[in-house]
Amino acid sequence: MYRQIVVAVDGSAATAEALEHAAHLARRSGAALTGVFVLDGNWADFIGNDWQSSKGARQGFLDYIRQEQEEQAEAARGQFEAAVAGLESTQFSLLAGDPTEELVKLASQPSTDLLVVSRQVFQVSGRPSLKSLAKTLAQKATRPLLLLG
Amino acid sequence: MSDNSPGFFQKLPSALPGLVLIVLTMVVIRQWLEPWMTNAAIFGQKGWMVKVLHLNYILLGIICGMLYRNVIFGGRMPAIFSDGFKLSRLMIKTGIILLGSLYTVQGIVKLGSMAVFLIGGFVIMTIVMVLWLGKLLKLDRSMTGVLANALSVCGVSAAVATSPAVEAKASQVAYAIATILGFGILTMFISPFIGHALGFTDLQYGAWIGTGILNSGQVLAAALAFNPNVAPGTSVSVAEIWNIMRVISIPFAVFAVTVWYWAGKEESAEGGQKKTLGTLLVEKFPVFVIGFMVMVALTSMGAFGEVGVKGGAPASDTIKMLRLWMTWIFGFGLVGLGGYIDFKELAKAGGTPLKVGLIVGTTKYVLALLLVILIKDYLVAI
Known part of the structure; x- marks a missing residue:
């Protein structure tokens, strides 16, 4: 039934369950499984009206956040690789942009047969609005979507 | 995630649409909206919006910026305007x-x-x-x-x-x-x-x-x-x-x-x-x-x-x-500030x-x- 399953992973305990479900479904259906992590590109915008910091201080902060996000991405990759051991067709994909927008795109892409997402995904290092990511996905997804706790 | 701020003059062409929107907003507010509010009679009082609500071009500018982002553009500044709004930081500093x-x-x-x-x-x-x-x-x-x-x-x-x-x-x-x-x-x-x-x-x-x-x-x-x-x-x-x-x-x-x-x-x-x-x-x-x-x-x-x-x-x-x-x-800078809320x-x-x-x-x-x-x-x- 499924040929391509996509799962959002962030290396946290919250996404472990989503990953487990996605891997199980991929095994049963013989589907390819893609793990996705999104480097949040909206930080510069989020601290937008910080007009007092010098360019260096501002960029220094953005680099600091970026480093944390990259560490998170590595943790996500490790989590994904451990969970998909034994599966034939897998890949880990690192995206950049607004996490909500990127997942909405995936949830509307014809090639996505199923998107598996934890309601807590990307909240480890995320902005407050990412708390409503699952709600937005549920409203906008045009492809099958599996939301987990 | 990078701030990607190449400098004012290199950025100017891509910033123009946003800057034009900011400038136009402030011109409309100061040339038409504020004078209208000063003279308009509401609840029987001339200039009620200015005297009672204390609305002036500054607050109106911030409100417009907030409306652009959160209502008109649906929560996100469109790419065409975003560089111009980023420059609002520079305006306030200036x-x-x-x-x-x-x-x-x-x-x-x-x-x-x-x-x-x-x-x-x-x-x-x-x-x-x-x-x-x-x-x-x-x-x-x-x-x-x-x-x-x-x-x-x-x-x-x-x-x-x-x-x-x-x-x-x-x-x-x-x-x-x-x-x-x-x-x-x-x-x-x-x-x-x-x-x-x-x-x-x-x-x-x-x-x-x-x-x-x-x-x-x-x-x-x-x-x-x-x-x-x-x-x-x-x-x-x-x-x-x-x-x-x-x-x-x-x-x-x-x-x-x-x-x-x-x-x-x-x-x-x-x-x-x-x-x-x-x-x-x-x-x-x-x-x-x-x-x-x-x-x-x-x-x-x-x-x-x-x-x-x-x-x-x-x-x-x-x-x-x-x-x-x-x-x-x-005024310009604070329209930009509103756009970041x-x-x-x-x-x-x-x-x-x-x-x-x-x-x-x-x-x-x-x-x-x-x-x-x-x-x-x-x-x-x-």
């Missing part, structure tokens, strides 16, 4: 530098000595209060450190400056920023009402909001919302001296909170960015303050002619022109950081209000 033309060195010393006393006291009190509340509510130490400086010094800039030093996680910074911005926006809109209702002078009002409002952009907006005139002795001239004192204290506050953070960490802890006060002063000192001081020095030497202090000779034509520019530049982020702020933010923010705001009422006879006019 406006603050030009604001130096309102003061002479003597005026700064008179006003600044009172500001140093009030700001110093409030910064220390706020840091101590946040550290105590953080311990009481078992808040993570990094989060407590970020909140301590964000609530005591100047909001987003202080949060940005402190986070790497106290190893704060991105989500901790995000919640601290959302908390202070939410509180700041609320105080930005209610302060002019309270100030007018209590019959505050510009001096009292400027001292109050300069001390009590958390974020610098909101101090500027609240000051101009109370009195949109830019001249010596107006609320913006007072509030910005207070604000600059706070901005100058950023490196010191970052140092103090960093020392507190590392003193409480286990000895085996490694990593993080432990820095000396000297390094912090070089890295975190806001450069535009130097521009402001140069402007004050030039004004004191008479480079722009008479300043127009109360009771003295009238302001020169150059000074009048600079002040007119400032009203426009601040994201309701989605603010609505999701919550938890213990919000509790600490509300308790400390409100305490600071009310104490500063009571203080300027108590010491009104001691506040020195320039």
Whole structure:
């Protein structure tokens, strides 16, 4: 039934369950499984009206956040690789942009047969609005979507 | 995630659409909307929106910016306008530098000595209060450190400056920023009402909001919302001296909170960015303050002619022109500021950081209000 399953992973305990479900479904259906992590590109915008910091201080902060996000991405990759051991067709994909927008795109892409997402995904290092990511996905997804706790 | 700021002139072509939108918005507000509001009779009172709601071009500009982002563009500034809105930071900085033309060195010393006393006291009190509340509510130490400086010094800039030093996680910074911005926006809109209702002078009002409002952009907006005139002795001239004192204290506050953070960490802890006060002063000192001081020095030497202090000779034509520019530049900058207020982020702020933010923010705001009422006879006019 499924040929391509996509799962959002962030290396946290919250996404472990989503990953487990996605891997199980991929095994049963013989589907390819893609793990996705999104480097949040909206930080510069989020601290937008910080007009007092010098360019260096501002960029220094953005680099600091970026480093944390990259560490998170590595943790996500490790989590994904451990969970998909034994599966034939897998890949880990690192995206950049607004996490909500990127997942909405995936949830509307014809090639996505199923998107598996934890309601807590990307909240480890995320902005407050990412708390409503699952709600937005549920409203906008045009492809099958599996939301987990 | 990179800020990707190649510089003003390289950025100008891509910034043009956003800048045009900002300029057009302010022109429509100042040429048509504000005059209409001044004359329109609502509830039988001519100029009700101006007299009762205290709406002026500053508040209208911020409201328009917020509407663009959150309503018209559905929560996100379209790419075509985003570079122009980013440049609003530069406009506010330029406006603050030009604001130096309102003061002479003597005026700064008179006003600044009172500001140093009030700001110093409030910064220390706020840091101590946040550290105590953080311990009481078992808040993570990094989060407590970020909140301590964000609530005591100047909001987003202080949060940005402190986070790497106290190893704060991105989500901790995000919640601290959302908390202070939410509180700041609320105080930005209610302060002019309270100030007018209590019959505050510009001096009292400027001292109050300069001390009590958390974020610098909101101090500027609240000051101009109370009195949109830019001249010596107006609320913006007072509030910005207070604000600059706070901005100058950023490196010191970052140092103090960093020392507190590392003193409480286990000895085996490694990593993080432990820095000396000297390094912090070089890295975190806001450069535009130097521009402001140069402007004050030039004004004191008479480079722009008479300043127009109360009771003295009238302001020169150059000074009048600079002040007119400032009203426009601040107007543009604050439309941009409104465009960065994201309701989605603010609505999701919550938890213990919000509790600490509300308790400390409100305490600071009310104490500063009571203080300027108590010491009104001691506040020195320039």
